Amino acid sequence: MSFSPPPPPIFAGENYNIWAVKMRTYLQAHDLWNVVQNDTEPPPLRANPTIAQIWQYNENCAKKYKAMSCLQSGVSDVIFTRIMACDSPKQAWEKLKEEFQGSEKTRQQQLINLRRDFENLRMKESETVKQYTDRIMATVNNIRLLGDDFSDQRVVEKVITTLPESMNQRSLL
Incomplete structure (x- = not known):
């Protein structure tokens, strides 16, 4: 049997702190929380990489977009418009945090x-x-x-x- 993860929690503008805890756990379960926290790009491939190294590099590059997809899917359409111009998951997370939790x-x-x-x-x-x-x-x-x-x-x-x-x-x- 395989585990089918639940969809991300949806934030519609209320109870931000509860949503943030749930979303952080959701991202951690998908090994994406570090991408949100650190906002770093993977180091470039070295010369003559192996197939496994290329595969790992591509997987690491995709994490940014997976995390962004989770965040975008985890908010209502009204909230989505506030983060749709963000370039990184960290930027989107911080924007939501600032707006809904305050400074x-x-x-x-x-x-x-x-x-x-x-x-x-x-x-x-x-x-x-x-x-x-x-x-x-x-x-x-x-x-x-x-x-x-x-x-x-x-x-x-x-x-x-x-x-x-x-x-x-x-x-x-």
Whole structure:
């Protein structure tokens, strides 16, 4: 049996950070992520190359176009028009990132706001522990999507230290 990969995730203008994680994994699965990251051309063939070297060189040259095809196929037509003039997959990736995730300064401000939201989270009297942890995880996942390494230990500490005193450990089980 052979593995038939799924089509690339489609980005239509919403939830860029989630799409970017999925698309990066998709490109990695097809051995194309390095082409997007590095934007380098393969070195030229040396004199008198073997058939295997020619084949490998052609394969490496085609990766740029395969990665670009994946990116173009992974966006809606409206988004495609924003990257159709890009010459490389890296250029297309960076253009989407800048437009939909914002500049580095914008991302840093978003992280500051999300970290503040995290610190200010408290369990409401009308909430179950599950609902409260779901709210915490929504904030944590948004922090992680922006590239911040947020430990599970910190999440557990948050839950334990912010539960109302009326809660005891038995109610967590």
